[in-house]
Amino acid sequence: MEWVFAVVLAIRLVNVFTLKTFFQPDEFYQSLEVAHRLIFGYGYETWEWKEGLRSSLHPLIYAVGYYLTRYLGENWVYVGPKVINAVLAAIGETYMYIFATRYSNNRQIGKITLMLSIFNPFNWYVITRSFSNNLEMILTCIALAYWPWRSRKPIYLSCFFAFLSCIIRPTTAIIWLILGIYHLTGLKGQEIFKTSAILMVELSGLLGVETLCNYKFYGYWTFPLYNFIQFNIIKKLSIFYGSSPWHFHIFQSLPIILMIYLPFFLHAVYKFKTYKQILGITCMGTITVFSMVSHKEFRFIYPLMPILLLITAQSVNFLINTNKIGKKVMVCLTVINLFISYFFSQINEKGVIEVIDYLGETNENFGLLMPCHSTPWQSQLHDETFESSWFITCEPPLHLKSSDDINAYRDESDQLFDNPSLFIQKNFPYSINDPQGNFKYEWPQRLVIFEAFDEIKPILEHKGYQPCKTFFNSYFHWDDRRRGDLIIYCKPTSY
Known part of the structure; x- marks a missing residue:
């Protein structure tokens, strides 16, 4: 898969170094500002970091990049985070290709999924930014690639990355609860106990390491997961940042994330009855839970991107193989996507x-x-x-x-x-x-x-x-x- 990574990395380097626009403040204030303050001693610290609401693991990635300015020069302050983001995006999309190929048992579906990801305007606009949602999505891609879709192999490696994604943003747990329950129902009693016990040890170990990182980062013992639940669920103060109707993710998030891929996604759901399959159930379950939360943003369902694109790829593959003008349609849509990508990455909010x-x-x-x-x-x-x-x-x-x-x-x-x-x-x-x-x-x-x-x-x-x-x-x-x-x-x- 080295060639996939090399090609995607080259594309994402072009992507990140030509990106001129602003999307949302978390790109800076929940990652780069925090890392900059840690390494250089100055920068703005938002209330989340004063209250210990977020895991230190995400900004520590950029802190390592900033630390390298001692050896690579001051210009690395601006270049470093971009290179890191391009590498992370390339890793995520490489594993998206692996996931799609393994799940479908069809390399053509894997290639189409990868191409849909690269030419997706929302990805071009967002995937190389410094959001924790991006890291969450990338870790989800890796975990999905290692998930035993067509075998009875252990899920421990997959769950290692799944647990990491949940530590970065706890809401990802919804995806893995659905997949985890689905997997455990196919096991026998003794296997269920053994698998659950090992996963608990694995999760405890990761939480222990994260707790130590947080202690070194914050300078005192704190548990961001507990603080996150306290603020968002118990006190329900997240609505301070706005509330949206229950159908927000259905009629706004999905169309924005998929854009002109949406008709193909809906076609695949209908044609291949995806809503009866585990990936469709995972999407529906995740969106249903997020729809019950008052505060909603497009980025919250971003970890579903590899699943959404895989489902879309099934429709595109069907169109190409059964319709003479299928390839011409995809070329036209790709050109449209390029114009959309250019507008949002080069012009609006620059x-x-x-x-x-x-x-x-x-x-x-x-x-x-x-x-x-x-x-x-x-x-x-x-x-x-x-x-x-x-x-x-x-x-x-x-x-x-x-x-x-x-x-x-x-x-x-x-x-x-x-x-x-x-x-x-x-x-x-x-x-x-x-x-x-x-x-x-x-x-x-x-x-x-x-x-x-x-x-x-x-x-x-x-x-x-x-x-x-x-x-x-x-x-x-x-x-x-x-x-x-x-x-x-x-x-x-x-x-």
């Missing part, structure tokens, strides 16, 4: 990356008057002189014991957009010439806003700031507060 690169070159402190985590931070700046720069935060209501009163809570970003004038009055000195004093924020040399934030513009101009540079960002955005271009306001030199 301004929030470019503006940070520009501000990093000015060597002047700045502030971001925009919803929290709208741009990268020190993982992109890598300059300790910008520690006096700032952005508006959005800490969740950790003081609440349940989600009952969460609708009344307004974080700092909400307060800014609810009443910009009052927010400025409470958090900034009256004059932009005054020292900071007891105010939370000082007036920097440059301020950045989204074009849609009309209410703040007269306030800034009244203080003496003037627009001095504009960056194109997006044609559309899911958050109305982030619509349009980015505008930089400069402090007048006469002050």
Whole structure:
């Protein structure tokens, strides 16, 4: 399989080094920022890491990359994470090919699954980013490849990677509970006991190693899995980040992840009665459970990608083998996918990356008057002189014991957009010439806003700031507060 890995790695290196756009803040703030702070001593630490909600294993991968700057030079700060992400993506897609080939017992299906993955616009847009969901999906690919689909081989190696994926993000356990129960029902009583006992030892060992890593990382004993359950399930505070209707994953996540592959996926489900097979049951069960959770994002079902693409490949294979124009249809769809990939990876939301690169070159402190985590931070700046720069935060209501009163809570970003004038009055000195004093924020040399934030513009101009540079960002955005271009306001030199 070396040739598969080599080809996919070359493609994903092109992918990652041409990616110019921003998707979601977790790409930076839940991985690169954490690793950057660990190695270089500065960077932004979000509340999840202060509260010990996340496993240290994911950012430690990038910390190793940052550590290599001692030997490979400072440029590796920017290059290293990209190379790591390309390698991880190539590993994942190589094992996706192995999984599809072994499950279907058909190398053609394996090749089609791999091609669908490479030309999938969502993968081109997401797979080389630094999300924990990506690592979760990659580990799932490896585990699925080692799963004994057509034999009675032990599942210990597969479960090693499955357990790792669950440690990275506990919600992956849904997939493996379904597959695990399916596997155990095919065993006899003594085999069930032996397999379960060995798996418990294996899981305990991995949790023990992870606990030690967390202790070294956090500096105290903490159990992210317990903290995760406490915040998301017991207190149900995850709805602070938004809630969606029960059908979100069916009518939004699946179409976004599969895009123009969706008709082929639905055809395969109907034609080959996939919903009666274990992979179809796993997909339906996982999506059903996630649909019961209030807070939903596309990325949450990303670990299902290898299964979704394998099912889609069955339809594509059928089309190619039974229809004379099948190959021409796939060529046309591939061209469409290339255009979609180009738009989202090169154009839409590129301004929030470019503006940070520009501000990093000015060597002047700045502030971001925009919803929290709208741009990268020190993982992109890598300059300790910008520690006096700032952005508006959005800490969740950790003081609440349940989600009952969460609708009344307004974080700092909400307060800014609810009443910009009052927010400025409470958090900034009256004059932009005054020292900071007891105010939370000082007036920097440059301020950045989204074009849609009309209410703040007269306030800034009244203080003496003037627009001095504009960056194109997006044609559309899911958050109305982030619509349009980015505008930089400069402090007048006469002050």
